[in-house]
Every structure is written in C-alpha cells, then in structure tokens.
Amino acid sequence: MARAALGWNTAELAKRAGIGIATVNRFELSQGETTTATIAAVQRALEATGMIFDQTPEGRVVKMRRFRAGDLVRLRPQSRLHTLVKSEIGKIVAVEPHPPQTGPTYRVWADFPGSDRLNGIFSFEFELVKAAPEWSSTADLAAFQVLREGTGDFDGVIVHCFDGQKLVIALIQRAVLEDSLSFGLERRPTITQCADVVEANISILSDLIKAKYFSGDYRMLDRYGSTYPFVEVSYADIQAGGKALHMPSAQHSWV
DSSP: OHHHHHTOOHHHHHHHHTSOHHHHHHHHTTOSOOOHHHHHHHHHHHHTTTEEEEEETTEEEEEEOOOOTTOEEEEOTTOTTGGGOSSSOEEEEEEOOSSOSSSSSOEEEEEOTTSOOEEEEEGGGEEEEEOOOOTTOGGGGGOEEEOOTTOTTOOEEEEEEEOSSSEEEEEEEHHHHHHHTGGGOSSOOOHHHHHHHHHHTHHHHHHHHHHHHHTTOOEEEEETTEEEEEEEOOHHHHHHTTOOOOOOTTGGGTO
C-alpha cells in the first residue's frame, strides 16, 4: 500500500532500501521468511518519504504524513512539473490548512532555487527529503539565522521555528540580551556572541516563543519575499518567565 501510494515500482523500493529486487518481491509475495533487517530497511525507506504506519483497532493502516513548512522535498519521478524547476531539492514554504478547501488532497507552496515558486500544488506531486523541525522538542528550535550589525531595522538574532504548517520567526533584539546579561558583561557583545546566548538558552527562549505564538501574541511581517508570523521576545517576557538567561560556556572570552 505504501509503495503504491508513492508510485514506486519494486526496483525503486529496493534501491531506496538498499536491498535486492528479488528480496522485495519475495517479501511482498510472502515467499519464505523475511528477516527483521529487511523489514526494517523497507520501512525506513518508506517512512523517509513521509509514509506513516499505524495500528488501529481495525488493523494496520498506511497514511501519508502532511507536509509542513520547512520540509525539504523533491518532485516525484512521475510528476509533470519537472520542466518548471531548475534544481532537484526544494523547500515547502506554506501548507493549505486542514481540512483542504479543494481537491482530493491538500495543496502546498514550494520554492526551488533558481525557479519561480510552485503555488498551490497538490501534495502528491512531492516526496519528502528531509523533515522540518517540530514544536514538540525545544532542541528543534536551535537553528537560527544571524543578522549582522546595521541590517535593516533589526539588530539581533532570528530563530526559525515551525508550527507544523508554516514558518514562525522569532526576533530577539541584541538590547534584550544585553539587558538580560548586563550583570556579566563588561563590553557590548557581538551578534555572534548574542547567537551563542540564544543557543545556550534555547530551552528557556523556546518556551517563551511558543507561549506567545500560541496565545496569538505576534505580528505578521514581510520577510524573505513572503508574510510570516513574527514573535518578538522582550526583556519583560524573560523577566515574566521567572528564569534568568545564563552565559554560554565560553563566557571568559566575552569580558
């Protein structure tokens, strides 16, 4: 069922799983005993593309994981959209809310480097290459983009997060980090050092980001050619959280 949903033949599954075609055929036809290693290899190959195997009271079911913003994807081999893109790997930038408004499946918006954005394309045209981080683990929020001094109207650190469907961007101004760590600084930290602070305190900061975002305390701003929710963490937010930020382990190089 999973292989059929992906439009793969047995040769493709064997290639992705790193096993022989004959092994796949024997497995699917229940000919002989299949080793645990073979089953695990087949399942890993299928799950890597977003297939989900679940156990229900009615029995085992197979379904496709919904894409979310930030997922890296490629077009399926049988897709007719290959002529529209100039690179193999693209990124999902937006996902139609659930339930879908139209069509047999939900639609996604995807950017492929060097190509025009693919707008509102049925999700079955794509397969998953690498999943984006989820909110479920604060460690997933450790990726951030550093903005240099004097870049636009923002001077600080940006944290990219995902709510399962779209990109959420958190702003943490350098002044906020300076105020939070003023007791331990003798000179103004660089942007790179501010990024070190964010990484060292990502557990605390991610809790603040999620609390503000899910309570609706954010703005919609244009960045990177699209509109995204922006959460801005203030010094008051950090104080209200009741936890103090700490210096990273390399604090001796700061003072």
